[in-house]
Amino acid sequence: MKPVVLAGGTGSRLWPKSRAALPKQFLSLTSDNTMLQDTIVRLNGTKAQSPIFICNDAHRFLVAEQLRQKDIQHGGILLEPVGRNTAPAIALAALHATMNGEDPVLLVLAADHLIKDEPAFHSAIEKAEKLAGQGKLVTFGIVPDQPHTGYGYIKAGSGLADGFEVAEFVEKPALETAKGYVDSGDYYWNSGMFMFKASRYLQELEKYSPEMLDVCKRAIDTEIPDLDFIRVDHDIFATCPDDSIDYAVMEKTDSAAMVPLDAQWSDVGSWTSLWETAEKDENGNVSVGDTILENTKNSYVNAEQRLVSVIGLEDVIVVETKDAVMVAHKDDAQSIKNVVNKLKAEKRPEFQFHREVFRPWGSYDSIDNGARFQVKRITVKPGEKLSVQMHHHRAEHWIVVSGSANVTIDDKTTLVTENQSVYIPIGAVHALENPGKIQLELIEVQSGAYLGEDDIVRFSDRYGRVAK
Template identity: 75%
Template sequence: MKPVILAGGTGSRLWPKSRAALPKQFLALTSDQTMIQETVMRLAGVDALPPSIICNEEHRFLVAEQMRQINIDNSDILLEPVGRNTAPAIALAALHATANGEDPTLLVLAADHLIQDSATFQAQIKQAQILAEQGKLVTFGIVPTQPHTGYGYIKAGAAMGNGFAVSQFVEKPDMDTATQYVNSGEYFWNSGMFMFKASVFLKALELHAPEMFTVCSKAIAQTERDLDFIRISKDIFATCPSDSIDYAVMEKTADAAMVTLDAGWSDVGSWSSLWETGKKDSSGNVTIGDTLLESTTNSYVNAEDCLVSVIGLDDVVVVQTKDAVMVANKKNSEQIKAVVNHLKKHKRPEFEFHREVFRPWGSYDSIDEGGRFKVKRITVKPGEKLSVQMHHHRAEHWVVVSGTANVTVNDDTTMLTENESIYIPIGAVHALENPGKIPLELIEVQSGAYLGEDDIVRFSDRYGRSDK
């Protein structure tokens, strides 16, 4: 069995925590681990091959680093050059898995779901595997805990071993219809998790979505290995039809089967869902971080880096990050997409980036800025190096707070340690490297007429981002 982790989502309904450059699958929202780390770690009790992870190109270093943190260093990371929904993504993984003549059973999982009972989940994986090895396309139907209008539903048909044939897939219903579904006991939430033999899925895709199958087959034939990543041909894959696996295959095949799952599942699709699944105090509140609540009930309060106090409110969501605060009625928290769309339309940086931005070499936190200056706290991981670069419009002053820095300015290289500093003039070709065994922390003060991140000309870069 080979897990396939779909990690290409944007998670816009969890803004301001989740953003385009750091979506929810790479955040620690339900435990100390990020959601993609939790997804991989809950398979620890299952006999499985290393996972294939499918992600956007801009998130590739996040995936690699977060896998390294949990000692997963042999996964396949496939870079989806453009988003084309779940069916093409799974097709790429299936084609890659069968490229050497093998035919594993694929366990397809979203990177951003919560499953609280891992033991039950692992047991149902084994039941699904039995059906998958009999040639069935298996989906996991979640035993509903309440009527819910945010999920699609699956109607169970005839019993099939420890599962059921799928009688029908239905769209997200209104509340009255959802109530009827739950009361009948015949309908289950559509989890978006699947299991099938790679060859069985590909045959079904070729039958029901032949153009998609053809394009994906051509694209996977022209992959390139780049560091830890497998690059897919963008020119070819961009011509692929966009469709979900439900529409492209599962609703059309006669071989769809379902295994039920009652394991504390949630797709963590909104802040209200994090309240629903979180640990509540005696007033029904879920709190994260430094919070102080008075006369407040049934609320979700998440404080990232400062004290957040809430007084005299009921049924609210309050989320604070270093550069944004979001307050909503819990019942309306899914309307946050309107806010995100506004930020995107007006090109606000809060749409894409947090104040702290992660890079393959470490991170930087923009702690202050004005008309002609910007101050950053920069962290460089041991052994890592920023690109050899130059700026047309700004000079920089670097002060080492801790660790050791190798700094090259034009043809001169200097070793700096704690409390030492250096000046980088406008137009100087420079580079920063951490040769030590501990993280390098430094303060960077930029000054100049233009301080945008696009004022960087890269001459060489170990992460494949050079311009020259």
């Protein structure tokens, strides 16, 4: 059994924590691990092999770093050059998994789900694996605990030894319809998790979406290894039809089966769902971070950087980050997506980035700025190096506060240690490297007429960010 972890998506309804450059699957929202890490860790005790991961190019180093932190071995990190929904993504994984003549059973998982009852999950996996071995395309149906209108539903058909035939997939229903589904006992939430032999998925895709399969085959035929990653052809894959596995295959195949799953599952699709699944205090509140709640009930409060106090409110969500505060009524939490769309339309940085931005070499945090200056705290991991670069419009002053730095300016390299500083003039070709065994931390003061991140001319880069 080979897990396939879909690690795309932006999680916009969990703004301001989840952003385009750091979406919810890479955040620690339900445990000390990130959601991506928990997706793999909860497979401990099963027969799972090294997982295949699928993500977009912008998140590739986040995936690699979070796997490294947990010493998780992978079976390939496939980079989607453009998003084309779940059916093509799974096709790429199936094609990659069968390249050496193998035909593993694939367990398709989203990287951003919460499953609290792991033994129940493992039991469902075992049942699904038996059905997959019989040629079935298996989906996991969540036993509903309320008439939820945010999920699609699956109607159970004839009974099988380890599950059910799928009688019908239905779209997200109105509330009264959802109540009828739950009361009948015949309907389950559509989890978006699947299990099948790689060859069976490809056979059914060829039957129902041959153009999609053809494009995926041609795109991955020219797969290019790049560090820990596998790239597919951009131009070919961009022509692929955009469709979900539900529409492209599962709703059409006559081999669909379902295994019920009652494991305290959630897709963590909103702040309200996080409140619903978390442990609450005696007033029904969930609080994270430095908070003081007074005469407040049934609320979710998350403080990242500062003390947050909530007084005399009920059924609210309050989330604070270094650069944004979001306050919403729980019943209107879905409207957060409208705020995100406005940020995107106005090209505000809060749509894409946090104040602290992660890079393959470490991170930087913009701690102050003005009309002609910007101050950043830069952290470089041991042994890592920033690209060799120059700026047309700004000079930089670096002050090392912890660790040591090899600083190259034009043709001269100098070791700069704690409490020492160095100046990089406008137009100088320069590079920064951490030669030590501990993290390098420095303060960077930029000054000049233009301080945008796009004023970087890269000459060489060990992370593949320079066009060849």
